[in-house]
Amino acid sequence: MDVIDKKIINYLQGGFPICESPYQVVANQLELTEAELIKRIENLLEVGILSRFGPLYHAEQMGGALTLAAVKVPEQQFDHIAEIINAFPEVAHNYERNHELNMWFVVATDLPGRLTEVIDEIQQKTGLKVYNMPKINEYFVGLKLEA
Amino acid sequence: MIDAIDWQLLARVQQGLPLVSRPYADIGKGLNLSENEVLKRVARLKQQGVIKRLGVVVNHRRLGYTANAMVVFDVAASLIEQIGEHVSQFSFVNLCYQRPAQGEQWPYNLYCMIHGKNKEKVLQQLEYLKQSCGLLQCKSEVLFSKQCFKQRGALYQMSPDQEKEKV
Numbered sequence: 001m002d003v004i005d006k007k008i009i010n011y012l013q014g015g016f017p018i019c020e021s022p023y024q025v026v027a028n029q030l031e032l033t034e035a036e037l038i039k040r041i042e043n044l045l046e047v048g049i050l051s052r053f054g055p056l057y058h059a060e061q062m063g064g065a066l067t068l069a070a071v072k073v074p075e076q077q078f079d080h081i082a083e084i085i086n087a088f089p090e091v092a093h094n095y096e097r098n099h100e101l102n103m104w105f106v107v108a109t110d111l112p113g114r115l116t117e118v119i120d121e122i123q124q125k126t127g128l129k130v131y132n133m134p135k136i137n138e139y140f141v142g143l144k145l146e147a
Numbered sequence: 148m149i150d151a152i153d154w155q156l157l158a159r160v161q162q163g164l165p166l167v168s169r170p171y172a173d174i175g176k177g178l179n180l181s182e183n184e185v186l187k188r189v190a191r192l193k194q195q196g197v198i199k200r201l202g203v204v205v206n207h208r209r210l211g212y213t214a215n216a217m218v219v220f221d222v223a224a225s226l227i228e229q230i231g232e233h234v235s236q237f238s239f240v241n242l243c244y245q246r247p248a249q250g251e252q253w254p255y256n257l258y259c260m261i262h263g264k265n266k267e268k269v270l271q272q273l274e275y276l277k278q279s280c281g282l283l284q285c286k287s288e289v290l291f292s293k294q295c296f297k298q299r300g301a302l303y304q305m306s307p308d309q310e311k312e313k314v
Contacts, residue, residue: 009210012203018190020169020182038166045163052204054163055189057303061197062149062157064303068246068258082296092301097217097290101253104217104290108301131253137228137245139235145262147210 001049001147004032008040009050009147057110064110067134069119070101071126078103084125090118101131149197152180156188157197158305164201207262214266214291218273219255221248221286227257233280234259239272254286266291 007030017025027037044050059066073081078096085105086094094105107118119130149157155178165173171189172182180188192198207215222230227245234257235243242260263269270289277283 016201018186042166048206049209050203051206054160055198056200058196058199086296089302094296096293098293099290110303131249133246135244135246139231139243141235141240141243145205145207145210145212
């Protein structure tokens, strides 16, 4: 990753244009050619520095729901439980954290009622109590990580 | 508000925007929509808030952000609004939410994320945050992430199926 890649990442965290030639618009801003910009985005996705390029949806606005959940997993079962939980397409990400509640994941769905089903299914399949912590309020900050 | 064509469109781009010169025209091809129609719909869905953001998700670990702390506080209900607003003002706070406490075992109701490159620095920032927001006496915990199992976003169903139409 070089200075140009960093510029691209920082710029795209602020959004992407909705117009006929959006790559050209961004390329002009960054003083690149359109072809070079596209090639670099492709490469950043391929090596995994970018995990996604495109739209991020709002589960609630689609009629669905989103939550943060956690489970206390006995250490020897860790990989097994992670596998069960990650197999759900509704699980957006999953992290191990240094606490008794050691596995934290986000569940998101566009289907009404599906969220509770997923939580129930995870409880059944893992035999663990799922702590369900949907947001009550968001204090806006705008996540942006300087590359 | 979201019609059947919108759902097809949302499904088509959920894995990412095409990396070609005219991406919106490319999306339209598969859906029998003109480029202009796709642009109008995407702009509307963004304006409606169905598309929260158009851009990138970075793998923060790959950018060197390996000290990622989820900090949780047990804040009095009467103060949470004010404290949440205050906490979210700090540039090193990347996310800040109020969530329901889970009884005595997990009494925390205010959550914030600090993504950092260095654990000591994150802990210093947290100390500063606590002092500045009057949170020193507040029960709190810091949970650093150890490993990431999955980070690719949820896969939505995107089908205007019967369940959805009941809504």
